[in-house]
Amino acid sequence: MKAIRGAITVEADSPEEIRCAVKELLLEIKQQNHLTEDDILFILFSNTADIHSLYPAKAAREAGFAAPALFSAAEPMIDGALPLCIRVMVFAENCNAAKHIYLRGAAVLRKDLKRFSVALDGPSGSGKSTIAKKLAKEYNILYLDTGAMYRACALQAIGDGIDLKDEKAVGAMLARMRLHIEYENGIQHTYLGDRDVSEEIRRPEVSMAASDISALRCVRMKMVDMQREIAAKMSCVLDGRDIGSYVLPNAEFKFYITASVAVRAKRRYSELKAKGYDVDLNMLEKEIEQRDRNDSTREFSPLVQAEDAVFVDTSDMTVEQVFSFIKSKIQEKV
DSSP states (O other): OEEEEEEEEOSSSOHHHHHHHHHHHHHHHHHHTTOOGGGEEEEEEEEOTTOOSSOHHHHHHHTTOOSSEEEEEEOOOOTTOOSSEEEEEEEESSOSSOOOEEOGGGGGGOGGGOOOEEEEEOOTTSSHHHHHHHHHHHHTOEEEEHHHHHHHHHHHHHHHTOOTTOHHHHHHHHHHOOEEEEEETTEEEEEETTEEOTTGGGSHHHHHHHHHHTTSHHHHHHHHHHHHHHHTTSOEEEEESSIIIIIOTTOSEEEEEEOOHHHHHHHHHHHHHHTTOOOOHHHHHHHHHHHHHHHHHOSSSOSOOOTTOEEEEOTTOOHHHHHHHHHHHHHTTO
16 A cells, blocks of 8 residues: 655635645546556545635545545644645555655645656657657656647548648637547557547558648647646656747757658658558658658748757667667756
């Protein structure tokens, strides 16, 4: 059994504020520690003396955490204490390494758990995703595959028979599209409604369509809002085309990862063949060249190296060499 600690602040002492904060904190603890409802045995709350309009334990029960034992305690009034703060300790089974969660103003209580972001930009097939996943595992932080989000948009448009360059039609599609990201055992799954499309979006035709649809301002604005919202809550690694230059311009660590077209085509060829796709290497090279042109010349937020990003050419490097180099750069500041 593990004890997972956490805390969150509220804007005001009101039942609604407390309900929202408790739900946000418990869901984050549950998600980040990959817990099921059955894993949680006991939840102990404490709150500062300036909170008295609702017991956090009652808010937890109202939020759906009814199975575990719940208890609330009021803290004494202490000079200099963080005001309007709710603390929690969650006792859970099947938790390998407890990840403590401190949200909103409560982040100051654990400066050692300070959030940070890693931005990996570069063209298709440069190895961004592979390195991003390894970094996320190394630092026990979230990996957000932003490309999967654009691919999902493309898959939705293809399924709806929408012209990928018709911004009005695509905008209407975005308004009704139910795209959401879930993490299952630490692995990102992309959903359209109730359908897990994590494998479908990797088809070659979806990859090309993603390049077209991602050039539309309405699409990028929608996806960027989602990405920033996720990154604001937790430490994470994001890979894409414009993470360091536009999505997270204040990311603590930025890298621009690239490789020659020939090398990237061979990597993509091996990946697709391993998944059973019948692909042609020469055609892949042409598609990658076309996608590079599309990504780097689009009017809104094109593929570009951020001024403060570290340039990494992976053409003649192994995955471990790239990972070691980037990790060493991060370690210089962490």
